Amino acid sequence: MNAFVAAFLAQDGVSNGAIYCLMALALVLVFAVTRIIFVPQGDFLSYAALSFVSLRAGHVPGTAGLLLFLAALAVAIELGRAARGERGGIGRRVLRIAAAPLVLSGIAMLRPHMNLPVLGDVVLTVALVAAMGPLLYRIVYRPLARANTLVLLIVAMALHLVMLGMGLYFFGPEGVRADPLIDASFLVGGVPIAAQSLVILGSCAALVVALYAVAERSLAGKALRAAAINPVGARLMGISAELAGESAFLVAGLIGGVSGILIASVTTLYYDSGFLLGLKGFVAAILGGLASFPLAGVGAFGLGLLESYASFYASAFKETIVFSLIIPILLWRSLATKRR
Amino acid sequence: MKPQRIATGLAVAAIAAAPLLLGDFPLALLTYVGLSAIVALGLVLLTGKAGLSSFGQAAFVGIGAYVSAIVSTQAGISPWLTLPLSLAASGVCALLGALVMVRLSGHYLSLATIAFGAAMFFLFGGLDITGGQSGLSGIPALTAFGVSFTQAVPGYVFVWTALLALLWMLDNLLDSRSGRAIRALKEHEAMAEAMGIDTSAAKTWVFVIACVMAGFVGWFYAHFQRFVNPSPFSLNQGIDDVFMAVLGGAELLWGAVAGALIVTLARPLL
Numbered sequence A: 001m002n003a004f005v006a007a008f009l010a011q012d013g014v015s016n017g018a019i020y021c022l023m024a025l026a027l028v029l030v031f032a033v034t035r036i037i038f039v040p041q042g043d044f045l046s047y048a049a050l051s052f053v054s055l056r057a058g059h060v061p062g063t064a065g066l067l068l069f070l071a072a073l074a075v076a077i078e079l080g081r082a083a084r085g086e087r088g089g090i091g092r093r094v095l096r097i098a099a100a101p102l103v104l105s106g107i108a109m110l111r112p113h114m115n116l117p118v119l120g121d122v123v124l125t126v127a128l129v130a131a132m133g134p135l136l137y138r139i140v141y142r143p144l145a146r147a148n149t150l151v152l153l154i155v156a157m158a159l160h161l162v163m164l165g166m167g168l169y170f171f172g173p174e175g176v177r178a179d180p181l182i183d184a185s186f187l188v189g190g191v192p193i194a195a196q197s198l199v200i201l202g203s204c205a206a207l208v209v210a211l212y213a214v215a216e217r218s219l220a221g222k223a224l225r226a227a228a229i230n231p232v233g234a235r236l237m238g239i240s241a242e243l244a245g246e247s248a249f250l251v252a253g254l255i256g257g258v259s260g261i262l263i264a265s266v267t268t269l270y271y272d273s274g275f276l277l278g279l280k281g282f283v284a285a286i287l288g289g290l291a292s293f294p295l296a297g298v299g300a301f302g303l304g305l306l307e308s309y310a311s312f313y314a315s316a317f318k319e320t321i322v323f324s325l326i327i328p329i330l331l332w333r334s335l336a337t338k339r340r
Numbered sequence B: 001m002k003p004q005r006i007a008t009g010l011a012v013a014a015i016a017a018a019p020l021l022l023g024d025f026p027l028a029l030l031t032y033v034g035l036s037a038i039v040a041l042g043l044v045l046l047t048g049k050a051g052l053s054s055f056g057q058a059a060f061v062g063i064g065a066y067v068s069a070i071v072s073t074q075a076g077i078s079p080w081l082t083l084p085l086s087l088a089a090s091g092v093c094a095l096l097g098a099l100v101m102v103r104l105s106g107h108y109l110s111l112a113t114i115a116f117g118a119a120m121f122f123l124f125g126g127l128d129i130t131g132g133q134s135g136l137s138g139i140p141a142l143t144a145f146g147v148s149f150t151q152a153v154p155g156y157v158f159v160w161t162a163l164l165a166l167l168w169m170l171d172n173l174l175d176s177r178s179g180r181a182i183r184a185l186k187e188h189e190a191m192a193e194a195m196g197i198d199t200s201a202a203k204t205w206v207f208v209i210a211c212v213m214a215g216f217v218g219w220f221y222a223h224f225q226r227f228v229n230p231s232p233f234s235l236n237q238g239i240d241d242v243f244m245a246v247l248g249g250a251e252l253l254w255g256a257v258a259g260a261l262i263v264t265l266a267r268p269l270l
Helices: A003-034 A041-056 A062-083 A090-113 A118-144 A149-171 A195-217 A219-229 A231-236 A241-264 A274-287 A293-313 A315-324 A326-339 B003-021 B024-049 B057-074 B079-101 B106-126 B152-175 B177-187 B189-194 B199-225 B235-247 B253-269
Strands: A185-188 A191-194
Touching (some): A003 A191, A003 A219, A003 A274, A041 A062, A041 A118, A041 A149, A041 A241, A041 A274, A062 A118, A090 A118, A118 A149, A149 B106, A195 A219, A195 A241, A219 A231, A231 A241, A241 A274, A274 A293, A274 A315, A274 A326, A274 B106, A293 A315, A315 A326, A315 B106, A326 B106, B024 B152, B024 B177, B024 B199, B024 B253, B057 B106, B057 B199, B079 B106, B079 B199, B106 B235, B152 B177, B152 B199, B152 B253, B177 B189, B177 B199, B189 B199
16 A cells, blocks of 8 residues: 555545534434434435435435325424323424424425525425424334333434335435535645535535533533533423424424435435444444544544555455454443442 | 233134235245244344344354255255254354353453354355355255145245244243243343343353244245245345344244334335
């Protein structure tokens, strides 16, 4: 390996690392707030990539129908609860669930008749996928708020399979690839750098900074952090655990949406590609014990680089190397946790 | 007679009558149900009885299948002689895995087995000796007294006899002193330790038993299909196996059979 190849692999590793970093961020956040090991995080990514490509092609994305379906389901559950006695403010509650999905699906369905710039499609895709997060939380996880981690994990697995099936139904089995957001490359010290790599890295950094700012400065962010650090204390202070769960899922959907668009132009994605990327996000998240954001970030970039160099030296075994790495880490985390 | 005994008797009678009543295709399907049920039975023991979870059982099926497929094809020996090899390979891998496993708890364990399942799937697909993604073909069939077990009726009889024997053995195991120790692992680990039970050893044994059962399934599968490739040993299959165990009621041994039946028969409909 010479310096040129090394630099090229590093670029590849860092841009993959940025995607893993975003995945890991979402997983750590969801786990911290709700104790859910959110396996379907990768499915958000696939949904976003597939929706973005079909929006760019001037079609109505499957996500629009899916979102309406989920909203209808959530409304039905809410009405069912109202029928069993919780009547207070039912109109307002239904409106709160259904308003955003209706508006977003409406825009998506009118999209073929509009002339949206790329940025418009980006925003619409992210919004469509992000809106799915809180709905999934309401439908699947709210009734299970007190279940233990293992049950939540098994439910997450089931949800992943359901989302996989819905992905196949709504998007079909074809792989998609988007045009790069910025199609350019330039030389730095003799090594070509693709602008898309910088877009990925920049978006990742921007999202991390934005999330940090929201978590540190805003009231909603502080409430979310409180719910993550001390759920009982937060409840005593009047922070709704349900609202915190929904917010965490909203952020997870948002992150899934952004990373799906970013990666859509780097590689061909299928309805089931997200799972593997999500799993790699896990490897990184676990490096941070599913608790530390900075450690998860470091883990993500380390993983991206490891994978990229492994694909050079032992390409047949790169996935095996990446996934085997998790076992010593888990062992170390498990021992470290027990000692406390 | 206890109603439970009557139900078991009826189930066994139905299983015994199936080859007389059904055609080749349903029997072949039921053979796959039986194979899945053995894997799920191991998981019922792990999850339902001992409170451990594993999403990586499909990888152990793969170990059993590949070991027998490689040895019997390359050395040209009878599958009956490679059976101990398959069982030993999955057992030794399980022992090594158990060294890590007994130190992990709760969701860390689940995640470790997910990672193991994913890693093994890519290993099967990446090695030269396993034939990569295209797999191995021309594996010798399992025969005894001139009967080939690749045929529908003998295959069905072999798998379901094995399944019923395993059900009987596990039922006896759980009813014994070590069985009570295993059942105590799930919710009363501290109590079991206070009673002088080596919980690490008990966990190791449960895991090894479940994995050797998976290895047995892999061995039969390789010589039944006479072709192996990585896809039936993927992580998704491992997840399906857990669903089978949970769907049939993770507490019940027969639940594994019910779960395997539901999942295998429902899949073509979905």
